[in-house]
Amino acid sequence: MTKLQELNKLGQSLWYDNIRRALLDHGELEALIQEGVTGVTSNPTIFEKAIAGSSDYDEALRRLVDEGKSVTEVYESLALEDIGRAADLLRPVYERTGGVDGYVSLEVSPKLANNTNGTIVEAKRLFAKLDRPNVMIKVPATPAGIPAITEIIAEGINVNVTLIFGIEQYKAVAEAYLAGLEKLAAKGSALSRVASVASFFISRIDSAVDAALAQMGVGANGRSPLQGKIAIANAKVANAEAQKIFSGKRWKKLDNQGARVQRLLWASTGTKNPQYSDTLYVDELIGPNTVNTVPPATLTAFRDHGAVSETLTKDVSTANAQLSKLQDFDIDLTAITQKLQDEGVVAFVTSFETLMASITEKRARLLANQRNFTVNLGSYEPAVKTAVKELQTSKVMQRIWAHDYTLWKQDPTEITNRLGWLHSPDVMSNAVNEINAFVDQIRNEGYTHALLLGMGGSSLAPEVYRFTFGVKRGYLDLAVLDSTDPGAVLAYAKKLNPAKTLFIVSTKSGGTVETFSFFRYFYNFVANALGKAKAGEHFIAITDPGSKLAEVAEEHKFRKTFINDPNIGGRYSALSFYGVVPAALIGVDLHTLLSRAHEMACNCESCNCPVGGDNSGARLGAILGELAVAGRDKVTLIASPPLASFGSWLEQLIAESTGKEGTGILPVADEAVLSPEAYGNDRLFAYLRLNGDTTYDAKVQALIDAGHPVVQLYLRDKYDLAGEFFRWEIATVVVGRRLGINPFDQPNVESAKALAREMVAAYHKEGKLPELTPSLQASGISIYADVKANNLSEALKNFLALAKLGNRNGKGRSYVSLQAYVQPTDETTEALQNLRKEIQTQLQLATTLGYGPRFLHSTGQLHKGDAGNGLFIQFTSDATEDAAIPDEAGSAKSSMTFGVLKLAQALGDRQALLNNGRRVIRFHLGKDVIENLKKLAEVLS
DSSP states (O other), rough: OHHHHHHHHHHHHHHHEOOOOOHHHHHHHHHHHHHHHOEEEOOHHHHHHHHSSSSSSHHHHHHHTTOOHHHHHHHHHHHHHHHHHHHHHHHHHHHHHHTSSSSSEEOOGGGGGHHHHHHHHHHHHHHHHHHHTTEEEEOOTTHHHHHHHHHHTOOOOOOOOEEEHHHHHHHHHHHHHHHHHHHHHHHTTGGGGGOEEEEEEEEHHHHHHHHHHHHOOOSSGGGGTTTTTTTHHHHHHHHHHHHHHSSSSHHHHHHTOOOOOHHHHOOOOOOOTTTTTHHHHTTTOTTTTTEEOOOOHHHHHHHHOOSSSOOTTHHHHHHHHHHHHHHTTTOOOHHHHHHHHHHHHHHHHHHHHHHHHHHHHHHHHHHHOOSEEEEEOOGGGGHHHHHHHHHHTTTTHHHTTTTTTGOSSSTTTTTSSSOOOGHHHHHHHHHHHHHHHHHHHHHHHHHHEEEEEOOOGHHHHHHHHHHHOOOOSSSSSEEEEEEOOOOHHHHHHHHHHHGGGGEEOOOOOOOHHHHHHHHHHHHHHHHHOOHHHGGGGEEEEEOTTTTTHHHHHHHHHHEEEEEEOOOOOOOGGGSSSHHHHHHHHTTTOHHHHHHHHHEEEEEEEETTTTTTTTHHHHHHHHHHHHHHTOOOOOOEEOOOOOGGGGHHHHHHHHHHHHOBBBBOOOEEEEOOOOOOGGGGEEEEEEEEEEEOOOOHHHHHHHHTTTTTTEEEEESSGGGHHHHHHHHHHHHHHHHHHHHTTTOOOOOOHHHHHHHHHHHHHHHHHHOOOOOOOOOOOEEEEEOOOOOSSSSSSHHHHHHHHOOOOOOTOTTTTTTEEEEEESSSHHHHHHHHHHHEEEEEHHHHOOOEEOOOOOOOGGHHHHHHHHHHEEEEEEEEEESSSSEEEEESSOOOOOOEEHHHHHHHHHHHHHHHHHHHOOOEEEOTTTOOHHHHHHHHHHHHH
């Protein structure tokens, strides 16, 4: 017996809050029904994203456009076909249960929420058009909707009453249902032919009440025991009211005539707060004569670890007491629920308008024959086609979305708790209002700048948002500090006004040494300028539940802490709080951003088959995987200039996810785009092209003409970048399966950290870091390497001569990694890129460039974990000035400087590479970094 069937045994039905054509075409909805799903509630947001982001509806759209249908007519035709097909699939359930279950819901136009007569006419028209007994028409529980419910029930039409948040709203709905039944009975009609559910919304109650409680600072440490309790208490009390209503004399008279109980349906049951169980609003609301409608993520979670037992009718007295206690704090739940209903109506209208706009846009794209994904793979095409087919036969996409860890390894460790990003577009959409309210508060208080203190996954996506979107007028100018170079730290201290700067301390683990060093330094910076009493209000935290940072934020009275879903790894966190909060601070429109991410998520869903559909994440993953296995294991990103920063984020995702167990794909970003002959046979090119930008069109076409494999991804505008985050995440986990590795762990990252800690321990003990003897000193540069050389030119050239060219298929071909433990400045980057281009041009090898220690949290995993074909050139320098790292925030005592920390990390990383059999040369550039980098470039030119 499945868990869904166990629920049915306890008298609760489980309905699926999702519908789209691919679910119907590829049998997934039918499979869910066989598992125990007994109904469907339609979701216009999913419908809209499926139209915009996939080919689900393209054929039907073309036909309807050719027929001259308007946008509204196109929508209705598509929607009614889906609803009708779903109803037909559920008809056996309807028959088997005697009309208790087997329903599918379709809403009247949200624009009719305040129009009683319009709602009645629309409901009658839709029900007649569908002409199926197991269809329910969704009507909102607004003041105008309540009388409409009575009239629609009186017509014998099934009704799903939606947008119910409060007890009084529910009572009015139940009253309208009873009145409708009485009118139907007066006509002499059979009452058993009509059914209704009252959709009572759950999670949004907790979101609103928790925010009110937090604002009041109720309870120990500002946290009330009522937080996370009121939504369930509200539902339990509503259920108790339902039991009274449907057991009284008025009901018994109707019951004797065959009337059906109007069941409470728990809606909005996806958990919004990552500190709460992801099955909370299923586990705690199980009871007879009820329905729970769940979104895909909640269904997946419930299948895996949900608890089945009757909970709804337990502790009702406690629930009443909790609602009473809320009144004691002067929190008006009735006012909150009314506000939520008003906002819900607006949100539904907005969603419907967006749906119409999406149909209009898709219509134009189809007429113009525009595509967003094209490939030129040459001789690799057959292997990729076979790989795509295998994704289908092995149900790879279904298993990804079902969180099936066996897709990668037989051990669930660091897999089952790393798939929360699949649902980030949905989850974060529910947090937009909270984030925007926070940003507005910050702006109104006069903050003009923000400095994010973080590393790797915490810093890379925010940096991409900043470089891609810039800063909207009136918002905060965001910068990212992810360098332990004292010059970088001091540069921000010199130019930022502490009174107008918000510091974002961002770390998943809450224990990252660099992030905490930054925090302690800048906390003292603010406290010294403004006083300790005001310091905390200039800091916010983004972290996971229960982390050390969460404790520090509370201790130092941070303005706010955003708690992220702990089931998301750092490099998959671009669409979570870690990326979205910084994006909001610079003025990015979060609704549009997350809408584009959601659109791509729909494209990459399991029901969008990579063979019969256009699942671009799956296809991209198959391409990356097959070409890597064939020797094309250097994926080289070419991006339209406004999108160039995306490469830094992509480097971490691909390198840290795939570079392990002696295999991996090297991501190459920001490399000069040269003529085809400058590249070896180990490259796959990915071209991110922004609509209207032709910068690299000719060069990319030359690569295609020369036979290099090229994937082209077309972005309508900058907001499509959100979809790229998601598409590449899906592609990367598909690659993980092909390479036989776990794409979520990073087994070699700790080695460099451990060696750096050893260096620091030696420093604390001896008062200095371990000293190395240079193998050569020439031209003002100290060189550390095993290669024999008499001068600077020989040292570099002899080291590069160790490169391997690989076999005829490109397998085993070397790459060169430049690792700069120096202050990141525009001038330094230019000098490093010039040297990089010389190496690339002369050796035809893939090259990468990273600043340390930042790259340790990015490509560092691949450097130690791949097949060992890299040549690593490390650059270090002497600091012109240093900065002390406080031992504790608020204390002046310091036992180490940033200069010492940076050098310890460089030495630790070098040793970690050597311990893993990698080839390394270190150039210590002294204090004249730019000039000495020029010398190195000159010896190659």
